[in-house]
Amino acid sequence: MVAVLLSLSVAVGANAQSSASAASAEYLIKAGFIYNFAQLVQWPSAAFSQADSPIVIGILGTDPFGTSIDRVVENKKLDGRNLIVKRLRWSKDLKDLTECNILFISSSEKEHVADVINMVKWLPILTIGETPGFAARGGIINLTLEDNKVRFEVNIGAAKQANLNISSRLLALAKIVPQGADGRKSE
Amino acid sequence: MNLQSLSIKRKLMLITMLTSSVALILSSVSFLIYDLMSFRRQLSQDLMTQAEIIGFNSGAAMAFKDETAATATLSALKAKDDIVAAALYSPEGKVFAHYFQAGKSLPSMLPSGSQKNFYRFDGGYLQVFQQVTMNGERVGTLYLLSDMRQWNIRVKRYTGIIVIVVLLCSSLALLLSSRLQKLISKPILHLEDTMRMVSSNKNYEVRATRFYGDEIGRLIDGFNTMLSEIQLRDSALQRANNELQTSTHELEVEIIHRKRTQDELLTAKQAAEQANRAKSAFLANMSHELRTPLNAIIGYSEMLEEEVQDTEKISNVRDLQKIQAAGKHLLALINDVLDLSKIEAGKMQLHIESFDIAEMIEEMATTLKPAIAKNANTFHLQIPENIGAMGGDATKVRQILLNLLSNACKFTDHGTVSLDVDRLTTASQDWIRFRVSDTGIGISAEQQENLFQEFTQADISISRKYGGTGLGLAISHRFVQLMKGRISVESAPGQGSVFTVHLPVQAAGEQIETLPSAQTTSSEVSSEAKPGAETILVIDDDMAVRDLMSRSLTKLGFRVVAAAGGEEGLRLAKQLRPLVITLDVIMPDWDGWTVLNKLKADSELAAIPVIMVTIVDNEAMGRDLGASSYLIKPVDRERLVTLIEKHRAMRFSTATKAGVPPATWPSKTQKSSKKPELVGPRRH
Numbered sequence: 001m002v003a004v005l006l007s008l009s010v011a012v013g014a015n016a017q018s019s020a021s022a023a024s025a026e027y028l029i030k031a032g033f034i035y036n037f038a039q040l041v042q043w044p045s046a047a048f049s050q051a052d053s054p055i056v057i058g059i060l061g062t063d064p065f066g067t068s069i070d071r072v073v074e075n076k077k078l079d080g081r082n083l084i085v086k087r088l089r090w091s092k093d094l095k096d097l098t099e100c101n102i103l104f105i106s107s108s109e110k111e112h113v114a115d116v117i118n119m120v121k122w123l124p125i126l127t128i129g130e131t132p133g134f135a136a137r138g139g140i141i142n143l144t145l146e147d148n149k150v151r152f153e154v155n156i157g158a159a160k161q162a163n164l165n166i167s168s169r170l171l172a173l174a175k176i177v178p179q180g181a182d183g184r185k186s187e
Numbered sequence: 188m189n190l191q192s193l194s195i196k197r198k199l200m201l202i203t204m205l206t207s208s209v210a211l212i213l214s215s216v217s218f219l220i221y222d223l224m225s226f227r228r229q230l231s232q233d234l235m236t237q238a239e240i241i242g243f244n245s246g247a248a249m250a251f252k253d254e255t256a257a258t259a260t261l262s263a264l265k266a267k268d269d270i271v272a273a274a275l276y277s278p279e280g281k282v283f284a285h286y287f288q289a290g291k292s293l294p295s296m297l298p299s300g301s302q303k304n305f306y307r308f309d310g311g312y313l314q315v316f317q318q319v320t321m322n323g324e325r326v327g328t329l330y331l332l333s334d335m336r337q338w339n340i341r342v343k344r345y346t347g348i349i350v351i352v353v354l355l356c357s358s359l360a361l362l363l364s365s366r367l368q369k370l371i372s373k374p375i376l377h378l379e380d381t382m383r384m385v386s387s388n389k390n391y392e393v394r395a396t397r398f399y400g401d402e403i404g405r406l407i408d409g410f411n412t413m414l415s416e417i418q419l420r421d422s423a424l425q426r427a428n429n430e431l432q433t434s435t436h437e438l439e440v441e442i443i444h445r446k447r448t449q450d451e452l453l454t455a456k457q458a459a460e461q462a463n464r465a466k467s468a469f470l471a472n473m474s475h476e477l478r479t480p481l482n483a484i485i486g487y488s489e490m491l492e493e494e495v496q497d498t499e500k501i502s503n504v505r506d507l508q509k510i511q512a513a514g515k516h517l518l519a520l521i522n523d524v525l526d527l528s529k530i531e532a533g534k535m536q537l538h539i540e541s542f543d544i545a546e547m548i549e550e551m552a553t554t555l556k557p558a559i560a561k562n563a564n565t566f567h568l569q570i571p572e573n574i575g576a577m578g579g580d581a582t583k584v585r586q587i588l589l590n591l592l593s594n595a596c597k598f599t600d601h602g603t604v605s606l607d608v609d610r611l612t613t614a615s616q617d618w619i620r621f622r623v624s625d626t627g628i629g630i631s632a633e634q635q636e637n638l639f640q641e642f643t644q645a646d647i648s649i650s651r652k653y654g655g656t657g658l659g660l661a662i663s664h665r666f667v668q669l670m671k672g673r674i675s676v677e678s679a680p681g682q683g684s685v686f687t688v689h690l691p692v693q694a695a696g697e698q699i700e701t702l703p704s705a706q707t708t709s710s711e712v713s714s715e716a717k718p719g720a721e722t723i724l725v726i727d728d729d730m731a732v733r734d735l736m737s738r739s740l741t742k743l744g745f746r747v748v749a750a751a752g753g754e755e756g757l758r759l760a761k762q763l764r765p766l767v768i769t770l771d772v773i774m775p776d777w778d779g780w781t782v783l784n785k786l787k788a789d790s791e792l793a794a795i796p797v798i799m800v801t802i803v804d805n806e807a808m809g810r811d812l813g814a815s816s817y818l819i820k821p822v823d824r825e826r827l828v829t830l831i832e833k834h835r836a837m838r839f840s841t842a843t844k845a846g847v848p849p850a851t852w853p854s855k856t857q858k859s860s861k862k863p864e865l866v867g868p869r870r871h
Contacts, residue, residue, distance in 0.1 A: 029252070032250075033251065036247075036250045036251060036321065039250075039321060039322045040247065078322070149252070150252075151253075152251075167247075169244075169246070169247035170247060172247065172248075172256065173247055173248060173251050173253045173256050
């Protein structure tokens with residue numbers, strides 16, 4: 001856990017102390033965004049084995065959130081479902097990976113982005129990334145930073161492919177990214 | 188202008204207008220208020236809905252902290268003119284996004300307590316607070332500010348509409364009420380017109396027209412009924428007035444007629460009175476004229492009788508006595524007629540004096556003797572000793588009694604004639620009562636009725652049998668009335684008669700000095716008048732009178748000096764200083780009054796008693812001028828002698844006893860008793 005924190009701090013900021021707090025603020029927002037996305041996306045009923053099956057949020061790669069995402073989803077319910085957070089690793093937890101409902105692909109896993117997308121692109125899994133071109137490459141939502149504000153891009157085709165229904169209210173705020181060239185190019 | 192004094196027209200219109208306007212305004216205003224209230228509520232509901240939509244739309248933007256998106260959402264409000272400002276506040280209360288029209292500002296911080304959805308009106312603005320949620324989670328608050336432009340516009344428009352509607356309706360109401368008020372005002376105005384017409388023209392034939400069957404119609408009916416009633420009464424009054432006028436006119440005519448009749452009557456009355464006066468004057472004159480020759484006849488026959496008696500020629504004496512009796516009867520008749528004419532002419536006067544009743548009756552009884560003796564009657568006289576004196580006209584009392592007594596004698600044969608005198612007192616007055624009763628033929632009840640009226644005798648046959656003028660009782664009756672006494676009769680045929688006379692002890696009237704007063708004056712004279720003591724001066728222009736007086740008085744022992752006129756008489760009186768002067772009134776030079784005046788004016792002659800002997804019947808004047816006695820021609824010799832004797836006796840009683848005793852006095856009475864018919868018996 002310390003290592004994850006450290007890597008995050010290394011990756012994001014130059015000043016360890018200040019960047020750590022800045023990073024934690026950024027990821028607190030992003031944790032909120034993830035929760036908001038869960039609210040505005042409809043999963044097909046097949047995605048859940050039971051009516052009260054929890055919505056599983058998987059975080060692949062180095063966890064940038066710390067405990068903030070746990071705090072955000074703690075005690076929250078969406079359509080009678082709890083939210084649980086799972087931390088996953090590439091190649092080890094592949095089975096768990098496919099059982100997530102929301103999959104956040106940390107920037108530490110940017111090399112495996114294409115593989116992950118290919119693996120889950122037909123499954124009703126909302127993929128969220130934070131690497132540039134993530135959506136264009138077949139990811140559904142990509143979180144970006146603009147003027148130090150967190151924004152997001154949506155690939156509607158990918159969402160349809162995954163059989164996910166994204167609320168128009170979400171789409172109204174999103175930057176719509178077409179499916180295609182960028183993704184293939186990057187692959 | 189005073190509201191109450193408005194005409195009924197205006198009042199009705201005013202009422203209608205006021206009522207309808209107030210109702211209209213009230214309903215319009217209440218509708219307006221209701222509409223504006225609901226419109227405001229609707230506005231606020233709309234705004235709330237709008238806020239809800241905007242809040243929903245901006246929920247995601249708020250959740251993702253997307254200012255741009257939120258601002259863009261708010262910018263959509265530009266289309267709404269009335270929303271002047273809008274803002275999104277973060278859950279912490281900070282402005283997240285905003286929008287406003289020019290000149291408007293926003294509260295920078297969310298007002299506290301705005302954690303719910305609500306709206307409020309504040310200073311003409313509507314504020315709405317709307318919670319922005321994301322799946323039930325509050326992500327912020329939306330604030331909207333509206334200036335309620337539509338509402339204000341609506342208020343203005345509605346107010347205008349209402350004003351217009353009210354104006355329109357009012358004019359319509361005015362139009363309608365000005366037409367419809369006639370329903371009520373027209374009959375009333377008509378009624379008023381009719382009333383004015385009636386009261387100003389006094390024409391009660393006018394009738395008000397009845398328009399409708401309502402209360403006013405009934406009022407008009409009542410008014411018409413009243414008018415008919417008034418008209419009826421008016422015409423009745425008019426009729427009555429006409430009748431009154433007619434009858435007044437008739438009355439006037441009647442009055443004029445009566446007045447004329449009255450005038451005629453008055454004229455006739457005056458003529459009658461004139462005639463009556465002429466008759467009375469003629470009678471009086473004739474009586475006087477008759478008396479003058481009678482004077483001579485009686486006087487000379489008496490003289491002759493006395494002279495013949497001395498020559499013992501008895502047959503001549505009887506003839507002379509018959510002449511004398513006839514003359515005296517004639518004289519009595521003339522006296523009665525004269526008295527009556529005087530009474531009728533209202534010239535009969537009372538000579539009131541105080542006299543001794545017993546003395547007067549004694550004197551009268553003497554005169555009566557022959558009448559009593561004639562039918563062999565007995566005379567009873569009953570007088571209380573203390574009867575005393577009474578005040579009255581002695582001459583007339585004597586005449587009354589003589590009348591009654593001689594009547595009693597006349598109608599009684601071999602019976603009794605009585606005179607009772609007594610004094611009685613009633614409640615108011617003292618009376619002397621004379622009762623003359625007889626045992627004669629009596630008077631029937633029918634006869635009694637007219638007993639005291641002139642020219643009426645009990646029976647025509649009576650006048651033939653008993654003779655007389657029928658005036659005696661009438662004259663007595665008048666005398667009694669003059670003296671305020673009364674006379675009554677009780678009688679039945681064959682039962683005799685009782686005549687009762689009541690006379691007041693003191694009769695009303697002027698009390699005249701009585702004879703005794705002459706006594707006192709004569710006492711003064713007596714001493715100095717001695718030389719002419721036996722002389723009697725006769726002043727008379729009638730030679731027969733002078734002659735007769737001289738003869739008869741000489742016989743009685745007096746020395747008689749006669750004067751044919753006043754002047755001569757006065758001279759002789761001064762010369763002779765006689766015992767008594769007899770004085771005539773009507774004389775050619777000086778009349779008797781003048782002579783009497785001169786006599787009384789002369790201090791030397793004033794004491795000589797003057798006996799007026801005249802035809803003029805004015806005793807009151809003679810008394811006033813100082814005459815001591817008053818005799819009316821033809822002179823009753825006996826009375827004259829009595830008077831002269833009285834004066835002589837008075838002189839003797841006061842002076843020395845000298846002179847001739849009254850030797851002839853008894854023989855006088857003897858002679859008169861032989862000729863009872865000649866003395867005043869009168870019939871009634």
